[in-house]
Amino acid sequence: MAAIVLDVAAWQAVLLCFLFAVIYVGSLYVWGNLSGHDRDHPDVIRRRFISVGVVCLCAPVLLWMFSDYGDGPDAHYIWEWMGLRFPWFGLTLIFAAVFPLILTMILFLGPLYLHYMDGVFRLYLEPRYWSNSIRNYVWVRNHIVAPFSEELIFRATMLPFLVPAFGVGWSIFLCPLFFGVAHFHHMIERVIRGQAEVADALKQTVFQICYTTVFGAYSAFLFTRTGHLMAPVIAHAFCNHMGFPAFNEVLGYPQPTRTKLIALFVLGLVLWVFLLFPLTTPWLYHNDVYYEI
Template structure:
């Protein structure tokens, strides 16, 4: 092995290790208080907001330390983190629209059940922002996770991996980071087998979503693209396919067709609607 190859291998290992350590710090920040209260207790939520915010503030400096001069020569730190104005409008609209298409089935269910009318009620939004659990699930969790796992990690991985490799490797850490919920489930009464089964399922779909989110980040070069998609997905939740049977026969057909149409359109539009040229992205994606 040549000196250059050995140096590249070492630098790649340091980038990957930096991401692993940042994952550890993010999860550890949730437990630094050592509280025995449930994760949904207001005091626990507030403390975790504070500790995660601290990690968010420190993470960019940590990332900057591990970024190569060659990487920064292609774009400064803010650009590497997906904070830029060029292509911002498109990045705020198009990826979210793409994600909405993917959820065409659940959205059809919301329409048929009348749930969508709730969103037109001002009191719904006022009460939601007063609910700490809602703020955590819909705002703080997506913001902190996208900032740490996408904005601060993906640039490090791209230093030694091809874009698509980084897209699939980074989300594994994102999925693993959600395994800490297993211990919280056990504290609430779940046995080990059940808690592990639920967490394994959560690991699977969070890793898949993480890959989609990382793909949006790399293709658009904007943090806002995966952030808004993440917020929308957290709001919708994982599709409840069993709920389809509760609708009348004709509605079931419509819902099933909506699921199939939404997924088909999403597959067809994924690449063209995330074309880096739309977002003036010359930073992360190799054309």
């Protein structure tokens, strides 16, 4: 089988990425109204699992259809461009699962300490917590299906088009724009279901677009640096579990606890910045797809 050299024009790359985003979001609504149930209803989630699964199967086919074939020194197989690599007997896959997770946990050092103070960590030691979670459709969606499907579509099938056209640096900032804007459909859902007024729904959606775009840039960074889809999927699942940091909760604690929490938030950010590049060094993951090593 011939290796693949992905080479598309800039405008083609943007249009294809836009197409992937539209198909992904559109797949969530192919089932119609479903008796007015909201997005957390089990019937809605089950059917969206099916439609998103179909999209995830079709996306690699579209990537292959618009790929150019060649046997040059920079050629790689399509699954390598998508971050599905198993060199060195899977050792780098383990690195891709562990190191980005540790890096992301460091960033959330403050929120993790809040979880410790609130006694949340004790839940993780309870087998019943995990057995109940795996039977909960919302939990499965947030921790398994959404992280994998969104990273597959918005990173593994978009970046192979964007990087050859724009380079790694620009692609890291372009790719999350499609991911952020794709969340605009939440505003429509909130308004249609009467969950919020248009102005309030717009504010919530703009805020959501902003932080999902920032996360999308971080996720694209992890993907291109490690060359593994596993890295952003694990980070995505962890961030979905933690949610947006509860800064307001910190301010509600008395002194000296408040100062300690603020210090941990700052320390986590500083350590994350310091370790960001060392823990994602491409040679550590044998990543010669997006970087020369």
